[in-house]
Amino acid sequence: MKINLSNIKKAKKLLDKSECVAIPTETVYGLAGNAYSDQACKKIYKLKKRPKNNPLIVHYENIKKLKKDCNFNKNFQKIYKKFCPGPITFILDLKKESKISKIVTNKKNSVAVRFPKHAVARNLLKRLKYPLAAPSANLSSKLSAVSSKDVLEDFGNKIKYILEGGKSSIGVESTIIDLRNKPKILRLGGLQISNIKKILNKKIYLKNYPSKISAPGQLKLHYSPGIPIRLNVKKVKDNEAYLLIKKNKKVKKNYFFLSKNGDLKEAAKNLYSMLRMIKKNKYRSIAVKKIPNKGMGAVINDRLIRASKFK
Ligand code: TXA
Ligand code: MG
16 A cells, blocks of 8 residues: 555644544554553543543554563563564553553553554654554444444544555454463464464463353453354354355355455454444344354454354
C-alpha cells in the first residue's frame, strides 16, 4: 500500500492534542491515543466502553524508545530480534521513571507493549514523541476491526479520524506473552507459539487457553458478532449460516468459506470480516464446521469458543 503522508500528518496533529485516532496495524485496527496523556487514555476507555480495570497495549516504534519506559530481559531481546516488528505483545515491568499514564496500566507495575509492522503505523510512530496506547478499535466484547470500514461501522463519527491502511494482513490480534518470569502465553494470536519455542528453546506455559479451561463460566464473552455461534457442527439448520474452513463441493446460499483450499492463515485473515458479513446478511445464528486445532486454526478456534458464549 502506498503511504499517504498528509493523512499521517493529520493523525499526528490530532494525537498531539490528546485526541483519539483509529490506526491500521497488521493484526487489527487500533484505537490510538498518546500513552503519556491521561486525557487521551480516558477518551479511549470511554469510546470503547471498556471496563477501567482492563489495561491497554502500548505501541512503540522500536526497542530504543521502549527503554525509557520498561525493563526487559534476555528472553525479550531474543524474541524482539527475531519477530519484531510483528504480531507479538510482551508483558514487561514498568520503570519507575516511566511516563506512561497510570490509566493505561490500571496502576499496575507491568505494561503490555507491541511493535506493529504495518508501514502506516510505523511511519506515524516514527514522527511522534510518545508511544501510542491502542486497544483493538471495536466496542468492548465485540469483534475486532480489520478495515477502516469496520471501525466506522462501530464508532461512526465519534472518532475524530480513521487513518486508512487497507485490510489488516493477519486479521487476528497479536499473541500476548508474559516474560517477567517463566514465559507464559496469555493470548493466542498472530505469532505462533511453535516459532517462539524455537527461539527461546524452553518450555512455554499457556494461561487462559480455552480448551484447558474446565468450567465454561470462566470464559467471558469476547470477539462476538452479536449472534449465537455453535461449534463443531456437522449438520447445519436451514436458517443458520454455515462457516467452513474451505470451499466444498456443495455450495449453498448460507455457506461461507474462510479460505479456498483450507489455508489457515487465509482463514484467520477472513474470520472477522466474514462474521461481520453474516451478521449483516441478517442470519440469526452461525454454525461452524470443525476447524483443525493447529497453527492459526488454534487461534481461530480460540476466538470462536469465546464468541460462542453469546446467548
Ligand atoms: O494485535 C493487537 O494486539 C491489537 C492491535 C491494535 O495492536 N490490540 C489489541 O488490544 O488486541 P486489546 O486491548 O484489544 O487487547 C489487549 C489485551 C487485553 O485483553 C488486556 O487485558 C491485555 O492485553 N493486557 C494489557 N495490559 C496487560 C498487562 N499489564 N498484563 C496482562 N494483560 C494485559
Ligand atoms: Mg480487543
